[in-house]
Amino acid sequence: MRAAADWQLNHEDGFARHGMTGWVAGAFYTGLAAVADATEDPRYFDAMRRIGERTGWELGPREWHADDHTVGQMYLFMYARDRRPEMIAPTRERFEKLLEAELPETLEFSNARTNEAWVWCDALYMAPPTLAMLAEATGDPAYFDAMAERWWQVTDLLYDEEEHLYFRDSRFFDQRSPTGTKIFWSRGNGWVFAGLTRVLRHLPLEHPQRARFEAHYREIAARLIQIQTDDGTWHSNLLAPKHPDVREASGTGFFVYGLAWGIRQGLLDRATYLPHVRRGWEALAECQHDDGPNAGMVGWIQRIGDAPESTNREGTGPYGIGSFLLAASEVYKLAILEDSSSTRLRTVSDLGTPRLAETIEVDWSDLSERVAGIRPDNAVVVDGLTGAFLDSQAVDLDADGVPELLLFQADYLPRQARPFAIHAVMGDMPAPVQSRVFGRYVPERKDDFAWENDRAAFRMYGPALASEGARAGIDMWVKSVRYPIINKWYADGDYHEDHGEGMDAYSVGPTLGCGGLGIYENGTLFTPPVYESQRLIASGPIRVLFELGYPSLATPRGAVTLKLRVALDRGHSLNEIRAAFDGADGPLPIAASVALHGGIGSLRAGDGWVSVAEPVSGAEGETSFCAAVFPGARLIEDAGHAMLVREIDGWTPVRYLAGGGWTGGPDFQNESEWLASLRNEAEAMIHPVRKLWVEDDTDE
8 A cells, every 4th residue: 555655656747747636636645545544654644735735725627527626535634634724715615606506407428518517427436525525524514415416316317227337428328348238337337436435434324315325335335246357356347347358456446445445334244245355455466566666556557538448567547546545545444453342332412513523532441341352552443434543542540550531533513423433453553643732741941831732732830930920820822733842842942933833922920821720709819829740641642631739829718729630632722621629618719710911802701601812922913812611600800810700619620621722823714713613612511422332233
């Protein structure tokens, strides 16, 4: 898989000469994305970013030609990873027009009509998965509906109900092979079956067309294993494999990809289909050059065309290598999960809005009873919808060597159910992910404790600053990059100016800063001093988690001590802060606070949340945001802070959210976007995802 990807990247002219945004390149990019996902090799992600920057993240120039929509699948894959709106803005703009367009009255083929409608079966790989991925990225189900309506219109015309295969287009209805059989082109049907697979990876379980798509997929899969040839491939002419009588890799790659995915997802019977996948993969491996100047190249790929033709060992093409990479990535995942034990989990979001990067916490003791032999170093979480291997993290809260939690993340559409499988892998593990979450004690900078994720960085002051009057405020560093910067910025020491990654432009001083916790009593805000003890519990790839202990604080309710446990998850702007007080005599008026900085910013508040927007010093025109979310609290403006105050029993732990962002990064263009995100986080805090172990198929 790596060898094939590297060979094609080193022969960029193979896809660039057909246009960097055309279908030849786009089909290769879909395979390249699969390699990046399987290997977590940053070289492949960097390659796709470079391609996107060269193309301006634009689709091909022909507005309605499905071939020019293929590249959008790579853009959407990268968007799901980097969450940079510019990556999908042109795709979104193009398809917004499609939503308003009426279905064509006829799909009879002509070259001119390919610019207006999906009149050839290849189009079902090029456009429908792009629409499905866009629906998932935006949370707009209209893209799913438009995709399904057009898919079935093409199917009604080109799908042969007797042979369970697709004609390439209407010109082939009456054509016949020398044997008298109908002509069904291998790569054309490969485009369809792989496109169908890629649609199913994103179509929600609740979608009214889901069952129909699954039935269609199974029907085609059953036919494919009947016509696989003795050499393990599917020849170019599916029903007349001796015309021509040579192996063909591009159609075979797409078929192996779709069948292997279906086995992993439980849509296809393993015992029936796995032998065909094994034979197909072994045949594909034989198509790859393993030595010489073209080591890594995949041959036996039919040239660009629209009907069965012969090929040879030297015949190659980026689109065929893309299909090879897709097949390889799925066979690789099948191999990893071979002989693993597993359990299934069903989750449901009840929110009427999308929730992104939702962190699912699974009780480890419960999990270990359900999955024999599971350990922190062999746990693999598989998305039951897409089939993706999800990043996960075992968390040992009490440092006894046994984790209490397993964490992983998923995106949810409004009111969506998502299934997962958790495996104990017996052999090689998937490649480790590069963490974008980090935290550490920083003794070289006056005992700071600093932490970050892919959206922002924060720090709190330690004992070395106690004599300077520092308090338990939270400082925020704004970021415009997704990778960790804490170690780099501390090493450079120059982080008060933006050098392209963000900066420290927030002033804490003696305040509680961006979400610090105090006690508000009789018109006075009592703020804890700097922390006196610290313990890092976990540091990525999903969550950074640490504890800070504070010295005694004198209040009208008596001397109070505070312990904070702070968690920041990947993909989130707000920290989850759990606070425990000890020593209070009676209820404590707890204040989750945001500094007002002399009124230079604007304050917004809602039910249980408060936000302050301020101009960013040193970044003209940019705005920073800081907020706290404390359900059930009342808003009080006093002592230089906007405070969410709620009385609690002194021994009752407190949970609230606090954090921020800015307009200089990729997450928020304006305050409206920030506030929408803030409200979503507040709602998600109140309405967590529901979880249910699936004991058997009837529980689904």
